[in-house]
Amino acid sequence: MTTASAFLGIDCGTQGTKALLLQQDGKTLGRGYAKHDIIERANGAREQDPRWWVDALKTSVAAAMASHPNAAVQGIGISGQQHGLVVLDEANEVIRPAKLWNDTETAPQNEKLLTHFGGPEAWIERFGIVPRTGYTVSKLLWLKEVEPQNFARVRHILLPHEYLNLWLTGNLRAEYGDASGTGYFDPRSRKWIAEVLQWIDGGSGQLVSALPQLITPEDAVGKLRPEIADELGLPHDCLVASGGGDNMMGALGTGNVKQGVVTMSLGTSSTVYSYRDAPAEDRSGNVAPFCSSSGGWLPLVCTMNATNVVTQTVELIGSTVAALEPALQNTPPGADGLVWLPFLNGERTPDLPSARGTLLGVSANNYTQQHLIRAMVEGVSFGILAGLELILQGAAAQTVQLIGGGAKSAEWRQLLADATGATIQVPAEEEAGCLGAAIQAMYACGCAAGDGGSFQELADRYVRVDDSKTARPNPANRDLYRAAMRAYQDALHHQYPETAGSSAT
Numbered sequence: 001m002t003t004a005s006a007f008l009g010i011d012c013g014t015q016g017t018k019a020l021l022l023q024q025d026g027k028t029l030g031r032g033y034a035k036h037d038i039i040e041r042a043n044g045a046r047e048q049d050p051r052w053w054v055d056a057l058k059t060s061v062a063a064a065m066a067s068h069p070n071a072a073v074q075g076i077g078i079s080g081q082q083h084g085l086v087v088l089d090e091a092n093e094v095i096r097p098a099k100l101w102n103d104t105e106t107a108p109q110n111e112k113l114l115t116h117f118g119g120p121e122a123w124i125e126r127f128g129i130v131p132r133t134g135y136t137v138s139k140l141l142w143l144k145e146v147e148p149q150n151f152a153r154v155r156h157i158l159l160p161h162e163y164l165n166l167w168l169t170g171n172l173r174a175e176y177g178d179a180s181g182t183g184y185f186d187p188r189s190r191k192w193i194a195e196v197l198q199w200i201d202g203g204s205g206q207l208v209s210a211l212p213q214l215i216t217p218e219d220a221v222g223k224l225r226p227e228i229a230d231e232l233g234l235p236h237d238c239l240v241a242s243g244g245g246d247n248m249m250g251a252l253g254t255g256n257v258k259q260g261v262v263t264m265s266l267g268t269s270s271t272v273y274s275y276r277d278a279p280a281e282d283r284s285g286n287v288a289p290f291c292s293s294s295g296g297w298l299p300l301v302c303t304m305n306a307t308n309v310v311t312q313t314v315e316l317i318g319s320t321v322a323a324l325e326p327a328l329q330n331t332p333p334g335a336d337g338l339v340w341l342p343f344l345n346g347e348r349t350p351d352l353p354s355a356r357g358t359l360l361g362v363s364a365n366n367y368t369q370q371h372l373i374r375a376m377v378e379g380v381s382f383g384i385l386a387g388l389e390l391i392l393q394g395a396a397a398q399t400v401q402l403i404g405g406g407a408k409s410a411e412w413r414q415l416l417a418d419a420t421g422a423t424i425q426v427p428a429e430e431e432a433g434c435l436g437a438a439i440q441a442m443y444a445c446g447c448a449a450g451d452g453g454s455f456q457e458l459a460d461r462y463v464r465v466d467d468s469k470t471a472r473p474n475p476a477n478r479d480l481y482r483a484a485m486r487a488y489q490d491a492l493h494h495q496y497p498e499t500a501g502s503s504a505t
């Protein structure tokens with residue numbers, strides 16, 4: 001009897017790493033999870049040591065393999081939080097903790113980069129992207145200015161999923177999707193922007209020579225290093241796919257590989273994205289013009305404050321995420337006038353890297369824990385719903401695939417359905433980043449090509465909706481949410497007048 005092939009999809013998110021062991025027939029064989037620490041400083045620094053991700057990968061893979069230690073794992077795909085800067089010396093050793101996608105300490109450096117090359121319009125014309133604080137590029141300039149000794153030691157620059165691929169295979173590689181979030185990669189031509197890197201390193205060539213080799217998202221990075229295969233208990237011929245950014249892998253895992261599909265993720269960040277056959281061009285920088293990891297593009301809007309705000313709020317009131325359900329049931333849309341701008345650590349969209357949170361409209365009749373929870377969920381939601389409008393370019397939302405930790409909340413799903421008028425669907429595989437990474441591993445191993453297939457064919461085979469979680473809009477609530485969203489926008493413009501008139505709000 002031949003053993004069925006299996007694939008590992010691993011998602012290194014901000015709060016933790018998840019592993020999914022999937023049999024080729026679609027059966028889930030196991031899952032694992034390991035939490036990450038995060039270094040947070042009041043100046044906006046958000047950092048993690050890349051070696052923590054390796055430890056979390058080992059723990060989560062061990063848990064996923066626990067009940068099938070002899071699974072015939074043919075391929076691995078790694079999905080990773082985007083934009084983090086991993087810097088390595090000539091021995092491939094980590095020089096300092098990685099500054100993450102939600103680090104706002106580098107806002108001054110981002111401003112310098114924008115200005116030096118002529119502002120947002122000029123960036124779009126010349127490079128196809130407007131860098132926002134959080135993208136990798138400002139972290140490089142920050143390192144040069146603030147830690148010159150560390151900068152001088154840099155020989156390799158990698159993103160989080162690329163670092164894990166290096167650990168697995170020994171190979172330094174990048175693929176288009178995640179590379180397109182660096183700010184030094186032109187998403188139109190799919191080439192590195194040497195000019196920007198040369199300005200940062202003063203023309204020494206240090207940074208260009210530190211770039212990993214680019215491969216297509218269909219290519220593999222290589223085979224597991226034998227000692228790593230032994231440590232993880234995996235076959236020596238197991239292939240490591242290119243992997244990619246967590247949003248690109250989330251797209252594969254939600255069937256977002258053709259035009260018209262919309263995915264929203266409520267993780268530490270909230271994101272909304274929709275596959276396109278042509279590059280996006282948004283001169284404001286609100287819509288990130290990223291490449292997809294399926295041959296096209298993935299315009300995306302990201303806010304920096306989502307389930308991190310949920311976690312901190314429920315902890316503050318000595319509760320758990322279960323508190324969301326009664327709070328949303330027992331309070332009306334608009335939270336009786338309580339508005340929360342949830343910018344705990346600055347914001348990317350709207351472009352307010354130095355912003356902090358604001359509670360407005362506190363009164364005797366809304367000063368309750370349940371109102372606070374509703375105002376928090378509404379604040380997080382209304383921010384990303386403004387992004388949904390940008391992604392849809394004026395079209396009405398019909399159906400949205402909802403993923404990430406927040407998708408677990410039935411009342412939050414209903415709020416999104418009522419506020420948008422769209423049907424909110426949740427994929428049967430909640431860990432869409434893991435599924436997307438496993439799908440990519442299957443692709444790299446020829447599981448689709450063998451059938452003359454494509455990512456679309458694999459998505460058709462493996463992506464399912466969990467109908468029991470579908471939320472349909474209640475028209476009775478639409479006007480209430482319209483008013484609540486207007487109140488949120490008014491509060492935003494009041495607090496941050498520079499956002500008035502911006503399309504991201």
Ligand SMILES: Nc1ncnc2c1ncn2[C@@H]1O[C@H](COP(=O)(O)OP(=O)(O)O)[C@@H](O)[C@H]1O
Nearest residue numbers: 013014015016267268307311321404405408409
């Ligand atoms: N039932 C729930 N309702 C609302 N939020 C939830 C629920 N379950 C988990 N979460 C939130 O989701 C978070 C994890 O989201 P996740 O998408 O895994 O984040 P990341 O990928 O950034 O690590 C948790 O920390 C928690 O705040």
Ligand SMILES: O=C(CO)[C@@H](O)[C@H](O)COP(=O)(O)O
Nearest residue numbers: 013014081082101267268269
């Ligand atoms: O910065 C972005 C997208 O541009 C974030 O979406 C990160 O990719 C982090 O993702 P999560 O940890 O929230 O899943």
